[in-house]
Structures are given as C-alpha cells and as structure tokens.
Amino acid sequence: MTTEIPTPDDEAPAPGMIKADLLTGLVFIILGVAIFYASWTMDRLEVRRIHPMTIPGLVPGMLSLSLTLCGVILSVRSLRQKAESGWQQLQGALLSGAAGRALVVMGLALLYTLVLIGNMPFWAATGLFVFAFILVFECWLAEPRRPLLTSGLWALGLAIATSGIVTLVFERAFLVRLP
The missing domain is CATH 1.10.287 (Helix Hairpins)
Incomplete structure (x- = not known):
C-alpha cells in the first residue's frame, strides 16, 4: 500500500x-x-x-x-x-467563506471600537464584544453549528471573565484609565 x-x-x-x-x-x-x-x-x-x-x-x-x-x-x-x-x-x-468570516471579524471589531467603546463602560463593551463574537462564530458561522444554549452559557462565562481580567490588568497593572 x-x-x-x-x-x-x-x-x-x-x-x-x-x-x-x-x-x-x-x-x-x-x-x-x-x-x-x-x-x-x-x-x-x-x-x-x-x-x-x-x-x-x-x-x-x-x-x-x-x-x-x-x-x-x-x-x-x-x-x-x-x-x-x-x-x-x-x-x-x-x-469565499473565509473572506466572509474575515469581513465579519472586521465588522465586529469596527463595531467594538467605533460604537461600543466610549458609549458604554469599557468592561461592558468588552464583555458584549466577546459574547457576540463567540455566538457569531459558534452558532452562526460554524459548520456544524453548535447549540445556542450551551454556546450562550460558554460565551457569557468567557465574556464576564475576559472583561473583568482585561479591565483589572489595564487599570491596576498598566495604570491606564479606561473609557
């Protein structure tokens, strides 16, 4: 063979x-x-x-x-x-599908930086971005798509952890005032 x-x-x-x-x-x-x-x-x-x-x-x-x-x-x-x-x-x-996913990433990043940041607290904007990003790429653009409930719970946990850790690191370690 x-x-x-x-x-x-x-x-x-x-x-x-x-x-x-x-x-x-x-x-x-x-x-x-x-x-x-x-x-x-x-x-x-x-x-x-x-x-x-x-x-x-x-x-x-x-x-x-x-x-x-x-x-x-x-x-x-x-x-x-x-x-x-x-x-x-x-x-x-x-x-192609890869180009479409890249456009979605750019769109979410622009939404985060141009709309969310500055219009709500940094921790909330970051949590919302992480939550939306995970749901979009696991439940909407994934093949096969994952169940909304389990992905939603996973996304919520990661969003809370990420926004909390990023906010603490920037404010406490780097002494950066966040919007």
Missing part, C-alpha cells in the same frame, strides 16, 4: 488567493504608512518635559512599521508565486 507524499505544488494556494494576498499586502502597506505618518505628527509633549520614550505616538508608530513590514512580505511573496488566471479567480476568493 503506497501513500502519496504531497509535493509543494499540491499545497500551492489557488491563483485567486495569491492575488487576494497581493491586494491585502498593498492595503497593509498603505494603512501602515498612514498610521506611521499620524503617529509621527502627534504632539511630542516636550513642553511638559515628557520623556521621549513615552510619547503618545511611539507604540502606534512601532505597530505601523510592523504592519508595513508584514504588508511588504505578503506582497513580495504573492508576486513571487505563479498565478496564471489569478485575476479572473480573484472574485471567487473574495466571495
């Missing part, structure tokens, strides 16, 4: 996904450069004699450089792979 060992060609991504990676890498590069510019132009607070290593734009600037680097790596990798008829298959990659 012989078993075939997969070759690198068997595991190669679909041409549409290669082009999707290229577009995603370019978006990461643009986003990273824009965030770096915004963090560079933030007030440095020298007038208040703030230490240069604690300037408000330092962490966003470092994260933006990391995002830009990841975008460059993703773009270069996708350019080096063969993707015949990749642009024609791009639509299929963008309409």
